[in-house]
Amino acid sequence: MTVTVPSAGIRLVDRFEQGLDAPICLTWELTYACNLACVHCLSSSGRRDPRELSTDEGKALIDEFERMQIFYVNIGGGEPTIRSDFWELVDHATAHHVGVKFSTNGSRITEEVAVRLAGSDYVDVQISLDGATAEINDAVRGDGSFATAVTAMERLAAAGFAGFKLSVVVTRHNVGQLDGFKAIADRYGAQLRLTRLRPSGRGADVWDELHPTAGQQRELYDWLVARGQDVLTGDSFFHLAAYGGALPGLNLCGAGRVVCLVDPVGDVYACPFAIHDEFLAGNVRSSGGFTSVWRQSDLFTELRAPQNAGACGSCGHYDACRGGCMAAKFFTGLPLDGPDPECVLGHGEHALDARGDVEAPRPSPDHSSRPRRVPVALTPGRRPGRQCDQSPLAGSVPDLGDD
Amino acid sequence: MPPTTTPAPGVETGASYDAERPYALHPQVSLRPESFGALAYHFGTRRLSFLKSRTLLAVVESLALQPSGLEACRAAGVPPEELGAYQQALRALADSGMICERVA
Numbered sequence: 001m002t003v004t005v006p007s008a009g010i011r012l013v014d015r016f017e018q019g020l021d022a023p024i025c026l027t028w029e030l031t032y033a034c035n036l037a038c039v040h041c042l043s044s045s046g047r048r049d050p051r052e053l054s055t056d057e058g059k060a061l062i063d064e065f066e067r068m069q070i071f072y073v074n075i076g077g078g079e080p081t082i083r084s085d086f087w088e089l090v091d092h093a094t095a096h097h098v099g100v101k102f103s104t105n106g107s108r109i110t111e112e113v114a115v116r117l118a119g120s121d122y123v124d125v126q127i128s129l130d131g132a133t134a135e136i137n138d139a140v141r142g143d144g145s146f147a148t149a150v151t152a153m154e155r156l157a158a159a160g161f162a163g164f165k166l167s168v169v170v171t172r173h174n175v176g177q178l179d180g181f182k183a184i185a186d187r188y189g190a191q192l193r194l195t196r197l198r199p200s201g202r203g204a205d206v207w208d209e210l211h212p213t214a215g216q217q218r219e220l221y222d223w224l225v226a227r228g229q230d231v232l233t234g235d236s237f238f239h240l241a242a243y244g245g246a247l248p249g250l251n252l253c254g255a256g257r258v259v260c261l262v263d264p265v266g267d268v269y270a271c272p273f274a275i276h277d278e279f280l281a282g283n284v285r286s287s288g289g290f291t292s293v294w295r296q297s298d299l300f301t302e303l304r305a306p307q308n309a310g311a312c313g314s315c316g317h318y319d320a321c322r323g324g325c326m327a328a329k330f331f332t333g334l335p336l337d338g339p340d341p342e343c344v345l346g347h348g349e350h351a352l353d354a355r356g357d358v359e360a361p362r363p364s365p366d367h368s369s370r371p372r373r374v375p376v377a378l379t380p381g382r383r384p385g386r387q388c389d390q391s392p393l394a395g396s397v398p399d400l401g402d403d
Numbered sequence: 404m405p406p407t408t409t410p411a412p413g414v415e416t417g418a419s420y421d422a423e424r425p426y427a428l429h430p431q432v433s434l435r436p437e438s439f440g441a442l443a444y445h446f447g448t449r450r451l452s453f454l455k456s457r458t459l460l461a462v463v464e465s466l467a468l469q470p471s472g473l474e475a476c477r478a479a480g481v482p483p484e485e486l487g488a489y490q491q492a493l494r495a496l497a498d499s500g501m502i503c504e505r506v507a
Contacts, residue, residue: 012453015439022435024442024451069435071444071451097433099446121431122446 016250016258019304021295022068024258027272030058030080030089031264036105038130038141040169040210042273043263044201045078052264055085057285061262062089064290065098072099076272078264081108094122103128103167105145106152114152114159126165126193127152132180136173140210150184157188165232166190169197170220171210178223182231193232194224198273199331199341204360207332214349217342218243239324239340242317253326256281256303260294268293270303273327276361310337317345324348333360419504420472420494427467427505436460443501452501459492466502 033048034041053061065073073093080086080102093100101124109117109125117125127149131137134146156164166185168174174181178194185192199207212220221240224231224247235249250258255271256279262268266284269275281300282293294300312318324340332341333355339347420426428434431447440454443463454460461479469475476489496502 012439012455015437020437069433071433071435071442071446072449099444099449101449124449 013250013252016252016254017304017307019257019300022070022291023260023294024070024254025072025074026065026070026260026262027074027076028061028262029076029078029264029272030086031078031083033082034078034105035082035107036079036142036145038202039206040130040140040171040197040201040203042198042200042203043076043078043275048078049265053266053284055088057266058085058089059092061266061284061290062093062096062098064284065093066096068291068294070098072101075100075102077103079105079107090123094120100124101126101165104152105141106149109152109155111155111159114155114161117156117164118159118161124164125156125161126167127156127190128167128169129181129184130169130171131174132177132184136177139173140171153184153188153190156190162189164188164190165193167193167195170194170212171197172212172216173210175212175216175220178220178227182227191230191232193234194220194228194237195234196236196325196328198325198327199360200273200327201275204331204362211342214342214344214346217344221247221344236325239321239328239342240344241320242344246320251320252322253324255279255326256300260300262290268297270299271327273325274330276330278330278361279327308337310335311351312337312339312347315339315345315347331360333358420490420497421504422473422490422493423471425466425470425505426472426475426493426497426502428463429500429503432501434460434463443496445499445501448500450499450501452496452499454492459489462489462493463496463502467505 029043031048031052032043032045034045037046081104090100090102099122103126106127117123128141129137129146129149130140131146137146138144153166166181166188168181182192197203197207197211217240221237221243224233224237225245228247233247233249235251235254237247238249238251240247241251255274259271260268260281261270261272261275262284263275268281268284268290270279270281279299281297284290284293286293288296309318309323312323321340321343323337324343326336328341329336329338332352334341334348334351339351341348341352429445432443432445435442440456441460443452443454454463458479458481462475462481465478466472466475469478472490472493473486476486481489493502
């Protein structure tokens with residue numbers, strides 16, 4: 001569209017990088033309890049934390065989401081359905097105009113639950129699967145987890161739930177199975193969702209051996225361009241935009257700007273992949289609640305200030321990839337104002353080699369300590385923008401970053 | 404080109420919008436005003452759209468009170484030279500189900 005609309009001269013991405021009064025969507029992890037122990041779990045889940053929010057606190061938080069007009073929350077964990085008040089919280093959310101999409105390993109999707117889910121317009125479900133075969137999946141997610149997920153999908157399909165999500169973290173071992181995942185999704189009337197493996201949580205321990213190779217990243221990108229029209233990506237592959245064209249999505253790091261994470265004990269982090277004191281903005285139990293953390297925390301204020309391209313400043317592709325994923329850099333021990341470890345131009349590999357013996361930060365299990373300052377350099381100027389979009393409507397996106 | 408500047412892939416354009424007919428926001432859509440315009444979220448399709456001007460928000464909000472999409476634009480003060488762009492925007496919103504024709 002080429003007709004000028006004067007009020008639409010500023011790029012939306014720039015607006016979003018400056019933050020909004022409320023997140024576009026957020027991830028809310030209900031519990032650290034999980035019946036699985038996936039090797040790449042980004043929240044290092046397993047055991048319930050005794051400080052987890054109570055049912056009443058959860059409902060109050062939902063009420064706050066409603067007041068902020070947050071359209072929907074991505075509920076995860078841990079395995080969120082383990083909480084005995086899971087459905088109570090889901091019902092409270094939908095009754096208060098907060099849509100829910102929850103991630104599950106499928107273990108509690110009984111036939112009754114499937115029927116119930118199929119009957120709700122305001123609840124979406126996302127089944128996690130990290131291999132198109134039991135062999136590949138179970139090596140990451142544990143014995144029997146493939147069969148569990150498939151059973152859940154069969155029940156959802158049988159109940160008539162069309163368009164639930166099949167969610168896959170792309171790894172070195174399953175990147176060759178993309179057609180297989182698509183076939184599984186098609187078989188059950190689901191929509192495939194591919195997201196990036198982050199070195200977050202326990203993912204830090206296995207990232208070196210599981211993250212796709214440079215050649216595989218290219219294959220993934222080409223596959224998404226050729227076959228990914230109806231495949232969701234949670235905006236998680238924007239670092240691949242430097243290959244030549246952006247994939248569907250906002251294509252920016254939304255951390256603390258348009259998305260965030262509320263963890264089971266109420267700690268608010270910049271994004272689901274950044275559970276570390278460095279990215280802890282505050283707690284929903286504090287006096288001003290979630291609203292105050294979102295709008296006034298020092299960390300989020302800083303993330304919304306203009307960022308320095310740093311070592312990427314001289315790269316002609318910076319405007320496409322925006323320097324990549326903050327969490328991926330942080331947990332691989334790279335500076336935040338440099339290349340993503342999976343930079344498609346190979347700068348990340350060089351940076352990883354140049355780390356020497358520097359220890360990468362470990363995910364912090366203690367959510368109660370004060371946030372440290374995020375070492376991002378700040379500059380007053382902004383980079384020259386891409387050509388301004390001049391349509392009053394800026395298209396739509398189906399899926400924003402979550403886990 | 405980033406998809407935030409184009410209609411979503413797979414969305415047909417042009418078939419579902421008639422500037423002379425009456426429209427309304429789809430009952431499953433919520434609008435959240437923003438400094439740049441508004442966010443629109445469809446709870447049925449789970450799609451999020453970005454309205455990039457406050458004027459477009461005013462147009463969409465007034466659709467249900469106006470006899471046609473075109474009249475809604477005029478009533479919201481869209482200047483004549485921009486009517487085309489706003490009709491395109493309404494067409495894209497109709498194609499994605501964010502607005503729908505109402506029984507007059």
